[in-house]
Amino acid sequence: MKLHILLGSAAGLALAACGGADTSPTSTTEAETPPSVADTPDSLHEKLRDVAAGDYSLDKNHAFLTFKVGHGGGLSQYRVNFTDFDADLSFDPAVPEAAVLSVTINPAAVQTNYPGNYKSSHQDSPYESWNEDLSQNPQWLNAGEFSEITFTSTEITRTDDLTGQVTGDLGFLGQTKPVTLDVTYNGATNVPWLGERDLIGFNASTTITRSEWGMGAFLPLIGDEVTVEFSGEFVQDE
Incomplete structure (x- = not known):
């Protein structure tokens, strides 16, 4: 439910989670650096310095998307648990605010x-299982x-060196509303079966109010706030 994909979620998940901004004062003779300008390699957190910029795809074998209520x-x-989801991420560790995530x-x-x-406890149900229901x-x-x-990201902001917020449009039950994911970048690695391609990981979470999407059944026995949690890995595209 919220991704939120996601999601990724996920949803990506991606990545406002990156590089610390330089907060040291500048002299009056120095031009201010716009936030969209890439950080230098030395200014990046060590977990980001050797990560390749480019397009990444969700590793579905190492991705988990859950909601709780x-x-x-x-x-x-x-x-x-959601068992079928996908995500694509365009990511530059030097300019995390420019990342694009879709879930x-x-x-x-x-x-x-x-x-x-x-079936014994839902004898009148047209469904064969609780999953189907x-x-x-x-x-x-x-x-x-x-x-x-x-979920499609629209804005990414850094909150610390390895954390950030990904705001985007969530399409759910025929409606589209903005939601914000809290994202943590977990680092990168290389594994023999991927050659030189990078593997990066994130955690993300968000909370939505289900009644705002028209899902009001069994309130308050079943809560109104639904928390969506993602943990997963993205593989650099070839």
Whole structure:
């Protein structure tokens, strides 16, 4: 649900999470450096200095997107995994504010922990499982009518050397609204099977109010605030 992709989420996720800005005072003879101008390599955090600028794609084998919501009036946090989502990231560690992130999520692909006999407790339900109910029911994710959840970044700001905020447009249940992801850049590495291509990782999270998107079923037994969490890796494109 929010990505938010994502998402990435994710959603990317990407990357306001980068390089520290120089806060030392400048003399009156020095021209101010616009925030859009690239940092020098020496000014970047060590986790960013050797990262290649370019386009990155989500490594789906090492990406996790989950949402959680209060259940039983706050007795527990109910968690659901999205199992089919993708993200693309254009990223320059020297100019993180210029990064572009796009995320897509398949709302029909959810995984819940429901070991009980769904049909015995939902005898009138047209669905065969709780996963199908959650994904297809018009009062929930309504995947039959809205087959994608999307997130596209519109603004990225740094909050520290390796953290930032990614604001973008979330498309969900037929509506598009701005949301902001809190993002942490986890670093980069190289692995033998990818050759010289970089592998970078992020964590991201955001919270939406589901009733604002028209999903008001079972309030307040099921909470109104839904938190979306992403952790994953992106691979430099060839």
